[in-house]
Amino acid sequence: MVHEIGHIIGLHHTDWQTPTANPNNVLGVLINGTWNVDSQSIINHIYNGQPFNGLSGLDLLAIRTIYPLDNGERPLYTYYKNLSGNVKLHAWTGNWNDYGFYSNGFIYRGATGYFYNYQKSGTVPLYRFQNSLEYYYLSIDPNVHLNFPDFQNTGVIGYVYNSHSDNKLPVYEFWYSNEGHFISNNFNDAWISGPGWTGGRITFYVGK
Ligand SMILES: [Zn+2]
Structure with missing residues (x-):
């Protein structure tokens, strides 16, 4: 029943675009931020005979994208990029068209909650900084560059919450000299296991 309700609200099988599955040749659309499989x-x-055990993260992203809670909300699309050696950097955008699944070396790794393209009640601007090594830094503090002169404020990418309440997710920030600034709504994110990482404080809150 859950599967069929999924169809009713607009979710198709991944072979929807093939003539066999779709004799009327109505093209499906891959929803931004969701992988094809x-x-x-x-x-x-x-469909594969497994019991229903809740909506997957991508089910939620797909449904939320088709039926947003707020017309100004956007997923905080999250990326990494491999530099030379074992060095990486992390980047974020609310605009899927900036990088999509992959662009200019930026590899999509999921969404970190939702933020807004207007100053919704209770939200503050989220600034993106960048330094000479191309590292990015996200902060609700517009003056990060005063303490870290290598970083330039490149502008507001959207609006996030600066305090907690229901339906908001804390976003933790971490730093590693080989990867720069990293954020996650999972304090125990597997990405940051291993030596070299510092941080762990809540830097802002996003919609969930
Ligand atoms: Zn089906």
């Missing part, structure tokens, strides 16, 4: 989705998982 999600083994845990209600469309894939249940």
Whole structure:
């Protein structure tokens, strides 16, 4: 039943664009931020005979993208980029068209909650900084560059919350000299296991 409700609200099988599955040749659309195959989705998982065990993260992103809670909300799309050696950097945008799944070396790794393209009540600007090594830094403090002169404020990428309440997710920040600034709404994110990482404080809150 959950699977069929998924179809009713607009989710298709990944082979929807093939003539066999779709004789009327109505093209499906891959929803921004969702991968073409999600083994845990209600469309894939249940179709393969597995019991319903909740909506997958990509189910939620897909449904939330088609039916946003707020017309000005956007996923905080999150990326990394491999530099030379074992060095990486992290980047973020609210505009899927900036990098998509992959562009200019930026590799999509999911969404870190939702933020807004207007100053919704209770939100503050989220600034993106960049330094000479191309490292990015996200902060609600417009003056990060005063303490870290190598970073330049490149502008507001959207609006986030600066305090907690229901339906908001804390975003933790970390730093590693080989990867720069990293954020996650999971304090125990596997990405930051291992030596060299510092930080762990809440830097802002996003919608969930
Ligand atoms: Zn189906």
